Amino acid sequence: MKYDAIVVGAGPAGLMFARKLAEKGFKVSVLEKNETLSVKPCGEGISSRVITTAEISQSDANRFISRSIRGAIVVAPNGKQLSITSEGDLGYIIDKRNFLRVLGEYAASAGADIFMREQVKQATVTGGLVRVTARTLTVEAPLLVGADGYLSFTSRAFGLERQAERKVIPTVQYLMTNVSLDNPDYTYFYIGNEVAPKGYVWIFPKDGTLANVGIGVQGSAPKIYLDKFIKEHQEIFAKSKIIEFKGAAVTIGGMLERIVTDHVMLIGEAAGQVIPLTGGGIHTSIAGGKIAAEVASKALELDDFSAKTLGEYVSKYNEYWGKRIKDSLKGLNVIEKLSDEELNQLAEILSPEDVVNLANGENVVQVATKLLRHPIFSLKVAKALLS
Structure with missing residues (x-):
């Protein structure tokens, strides 16, 4: 053939x-x-731009969209919430x-x-x-x-x-029923070394009361940390049941x-x-x-x-996407070294837009410039992002 x-x-x-x-x-x-x-x-979870990049018609997109997402909430170790919103749909859970x-x-x-x-x-x-x-x-x-x-x-x-x-991070994820969120049209991210060492917990609400609840950690057993997180957040999971379980590694290097x-x-x-x-x-x-x-x-x-x-493929990809991946890797390399206290301080300094940019490897120079004004983060974070 x-x-x-x-x-x-x-x-x-x-x-x-x-x-x-x-x-x-x-x-x-x-x-x-x-x-x-x-x-x-x-x-x-996908951004709303994925549908455009993938050249999928809206009628076909409706076949796999479980929920439209209006925003995201990032929860710092001390419980402070950063709310990221959008005028339209920020993305979708599919x-x-x-x-x-x-x-x-x-x-x-x-x-x-x-x-x-x-x-x-x-x-x-x-x-x-x-x-x-x-x-x-x-x-x-x-x-x-x-x-x-x-x-x-x-x-x-x-x-x-x-x-x-290749650097990978182990992840596990549950599909859970009866997940009670303050705003089911938002995705939730929890960070902190006690919550998810060098990683994060995510809650992505799907249709009905279902949600993907997962974690990625480095140097530790992800399932232990995810079970601990669920046990400590009964306001969300008191009536929840696990109906699916999956685990795999994800490339992050x-x-x-x-x-x-x-x-x-x-x-x-x-x-x-x-x-x-x-x-x-x-x-x-x-x-x-x-x-x-x-x-x-x-x-x-x-x-x-x-x-x-x-090799033309490599150069074309690097013009935009490769640069984003490289800049996001810089962000990961500095964020994973921060203590919980430093993560809390970072949550006070950065705007929701800064958080999105840092996570996605976009406009990192703008984020770094803001951090240069803060003695704690000028050397530890800003200069690493600018390197």
Whole structure:
């Protein structure tokens, strides 16, 4: 079975890439190891801009939106709340499986072939073609695209990921019933070393009284801290029950140093395209898939799959998204070193807009300039953000 491109992984990045390349008339296959889409746990929160970037119609978006989000509340260790609001919808809580089904529907309608339960076992380059052996299929193409997550087979098979290069944070998440929030149209984030060491707890309300309640921590057992948090917040969880439990790791170390080589590209979390301070990767991954497809189409037209030609994808991605990831990583590297007392002080200094910018790696110079005026944070935070 011969194709123009083979994609490993049917997540947001892989399905977006397959759709955009197939729309240009190229033959694309997607190999997914799992039986169903969206096996990995996810907070399922997206910004309103994701719908635009993913080029999804509003009628199809309604198929996966669980709740519109009007704002977010960040709770400091001392209980101080920073409220982040928007005139319109700040974002959405989605049903990720339905979201990926829509992306898969778009990709298949454009002509892409999607094969489930096809874990890749081997991939080699011979005579200008990548030969991929999966569970029951063998396929060939001049281009292989790894969209296979933080345990990427592709990155390791082609030497793109150095040993211990990828930094991950363990996370666990419950889907809980009867979650009682003061404002169910807001998402909630709790920070502090007693709450979630070098991480945070999130509560993302879905439809009805359901909510995704999760945690990511470094150097500790996440489930222990999440259970402790729930026990200590009976005003929210007194009547709640856990009906789903999932756990996984999330890449938070920024993009890999190398994400292309001859005949191979990495996209999405496989490439490290995740905002480090938040762990959010849906928007960054969809953007990566789109940009990679644009460059891949040029490579196919030129019949040139050298690292130099494919490298245009890296430079295009870095113009906006790569810079955001890099700046968010700077923020993570300083925030995770702060004591609870310092986090409380930071909550007094920063505006809600500053918090959003710092978390998302946007306008960090503006945040750093404000912090330069404060002796405690001028050296510890501001200069690190400006480096």
